[in-house]
Amino acid sequence: MLVTMKQLLDRASKENYAVAAPNVDNEMNARACIEAAEDAQAPLILDVAYVANPDIFMFGRILREMAIQSSVPVAINLDHGASLQQVQAAIQAGFTAVMMDRSSCPDEKNIDDVSQVVELAHMVGVSVEAELGHVGMANNYDVDRNAALTSPSAAADYIAATHVDCLAVAIGTAHGAYPRGHVPYLDFERLAEIKKATGGFPLVLHGSSGTDDESLRKACAMGINKVNVSNDLCKAVVAQIKDGDFEGNKAYGVYDQIILALKTKLTKLIGIYGSTGKAWAPSVAGLPRAIR
Helix, strand or coil, X not given: CXXXXXXXXXXXXXXXXXXXXXXXXXXXXXXXXXXXXXXXXXXXXXXXXXXXXXXXXXXXXXXXXXXXXXXXXXXXXXXXXXXXXXXXXXXXXXXXXXXXXCXXXXXXXXXXXXXXXXXXXXXXXCEEEEEECCCCEHHHHHHHCCXXXXXXXXXXXXXXXXXXXXXEECCCCCECCCCCCCCCCCCHHHHHHHHHXXXXXXXXXXXXXXXXXXXXXXXXXXXXXXXXXXXXXXXXXXHHHHHCCCCHHHHHHHHHHHHHHHHHHHHHHHHHHXXXXXXXXXXXXXXXXXXX
């Protein structure tokens, strides 16, 4: 079932769990992620970076068809959109959500640019994600971690000014792989304050890879409603391949092993996020005209 991200996250925020948002860039890993969600009877968001696939329009059609045929609700989201042109392309490709990332800009420009995208996207029933504060890079964690954590009061003002549908917040995670010996530590007090200040608004965690299971479980129970994940899924695939026996004709099984690793890891994460069994069947009447 193809749905908007707002439909998924409003429900997740109300019921206090998070929806998995794996990054996908081809039919194989997208299909594996959808199968994992179906096995867990969980909603799913497919995050797609603009440059992840050579043809965003063809890929969008593939993802839409897979989502439509899925037995669980699936949204398709442009991850870290960097320009209005990228956002427009994603909408034209059939995505049901877009992120306009202006987190590295001054707040005024962040608000102006995101508001423009919200006006455009909402006209055609597409959800919008944005980021306030800035989630940095794991390989520079000692500097990036505290450089731009999200202010609770600023988050409330930002939501009111832009009318976004969900907000990515900086509470101590970072993108990518951490240097050996480094582990992220989350500011749970800040998370609680943001959730309270925003009136229970749907919040997003970027850079979840490398965070321990208990911290992720706690963050989702405290108000995170969408968890982006990529590096941990890639690592699971690499580990599966390294441990496999691919001598001779067994090499033909490499793709089966990739799918197995993705499904196993994502199914575990879905359980940690609290969304196992949370799939639901939206009525056609409740869907935006653009995705019926």
